[in-house]
Amino acid sequence: MTKAVVCLDIGGSFIKSGLSVRPGEIAAVKRVPMPVNDWTAFCDAVQTLLNEYRALSGDDAPLAISTAGLVDADSGEVYASNIPAFHYRRVAETLQRHLARPVVVANDADCFVLAEAVAGKGQGERIVFGAILGSGVGGGLVIDGNIIQGTAGICGEWGHGPIMRTALQLADESEPLQLPRLPCACGQQGCLDTVGGARGIERLYQQLYGEALSSQQIVTAWHAGQARAQRTLVVWCELVSEPLAWVLNVTGAARVVVGGGMASEPALIALLDRRVKQLILRRTEQPLVVVGQFAENGGLIGASVLGHRHHPR
Numbered sequence: 492m493t494k495a496v497v498c499l500d501i502g503g504s505f506i507k508s509g510l511s512v513r514p515g516e517i518a519a520v521k522r523v524p525m526p527v528n529d530w531t532a533f534c535d536a537v538q539t540l541l542n543e544y545r546a547l548s549g550d551d552a553p554l555a556i557s558t559a560g561l562v563d564a565d566s567g568e569v570y571a572s573n574i575p576a577f578h579y580r581r582v583a584e585t586l587q588r589h590l591a592r593p594v595v596v597a598n599d600a601d602c603f604v605l606a607e608a609v610a611g612k613g614q615g616e617r618i619v620f621g622a623i624l625g626s627g628v629g630g631g632l633v634i635d636g637n638i639i640q641g642t643a644g645i646c647g648e649w650g651h652g653p654i655m656r657t658a659l660q661l662a663d664e665s666e667p668l669q670l671p672r673l674p675c676a677c678g679q680q681g682c683l684d685t686v687g688g689a690r691g692i693e694r695l696y697q698q699l700y701g702e703a704l705s706s707q708q709i710v711t712a713w714h715a716g717q718a719r720a721q722r723t724l725v726v727w728c729e730l731v732s733e734p735l736a737w738v739l740n741v742t743g744a745a746r747v748v749v750g751g752g753m754a755s756e757p758a759l760i761a762l763l764d765r766r767v768k769q770l771i772l773r774r775t776e777q778p779l780v781v782v783g784q785f786a787e788n789g790g791l792i793g794a795s796v797l798g799h800r801h802h803p804r
């Protein structure tokens with residue numbers, strides 16, 4: 492029988508699944524609804540997927556799961572407020588008993604960075620930081636091919652912490668721009684998460700011009716050279732590049748791979764790359780902040796690397 496790992500990527504709406512016969516490779520990708528409030532329904536959905544893959548995977552293929560939320564490496568508990576069925580549950584341990592097969596679980600941002608470090612745009616670098624710029628801001632750190640989870644799984648969560656500037660001096664403007672510290676879902680005020688992702692760009696535009704536009708409208712206007720959108724994204728770039736430069740100085744990462752919805756705007760990521768290079772202590776002309784290549788299936792591919800590593804067959 493083929494040595495295969497069944498991989499899942501769990502989000503707030505869907506379970507994405509795939510079969511991996513080699514680390515970093517994924518095939519037979521499917522998507523089914525995620526019953527976020529119902530653990531039993533989730534177990535049933537996983538059992539159905541395992542049955543569908545059985546002809547290719549064998550009866551006892553290990554399961555490797557990438558999930559939204561924090562994963563505490565010590566206790567095994569998952570903290571995922573948008574997936575109540577997982578919240579405070581030891582997902583790997585419980586599923587392993589229920590399904591009578593090995594199960595490994597990791598955070599989805601961590602899986603994305605692992606995929607990029609092992610098989611994507613971070614290949615060849617010892618220390619790779621992943622910056623997830625989606626609706627909010629997340630991240631992960633991989634060193635020597637290993638996810639660094641940190642205490643309670645928080646390593647890489649650069650989107651949280653009260654760090655946002657309250658005054659920003661823009662070129663060609665006489666007075667510094669005053670910025671409020673916006674409240675964050677984590678309970679702090681002034682987290683990068685409040686301004687750094689797609690919702691953050693919308694909040695910045697609203698703060699600057701009192702008008703509610705979608706991030707897509709703002710980015711389209713930026714491409715068209717519209718002045719308000721350009722100023723908004725200059726502010727965004729400053730607010731994101733400063734903490735990112737700090738992360739690079741602290742971790743010594745040689746490459747930042749960007750995932751999440753905003754990775755589909757390479758021109759924005761190039762803006763960040765130029766600015767971060769000016770701000771870090773190290774001088775480099777090499778690509779530093781780059782769009783990841785696994786925006787679509789990074790969670791599944793990272794899970795496949797973990798699955799083969801934890802359960803060699």
Ligand SMILES: [Zn+2]
Pocket residue numbers: 650651652675676677678679682684
């Ligand atoms: Zn926060």
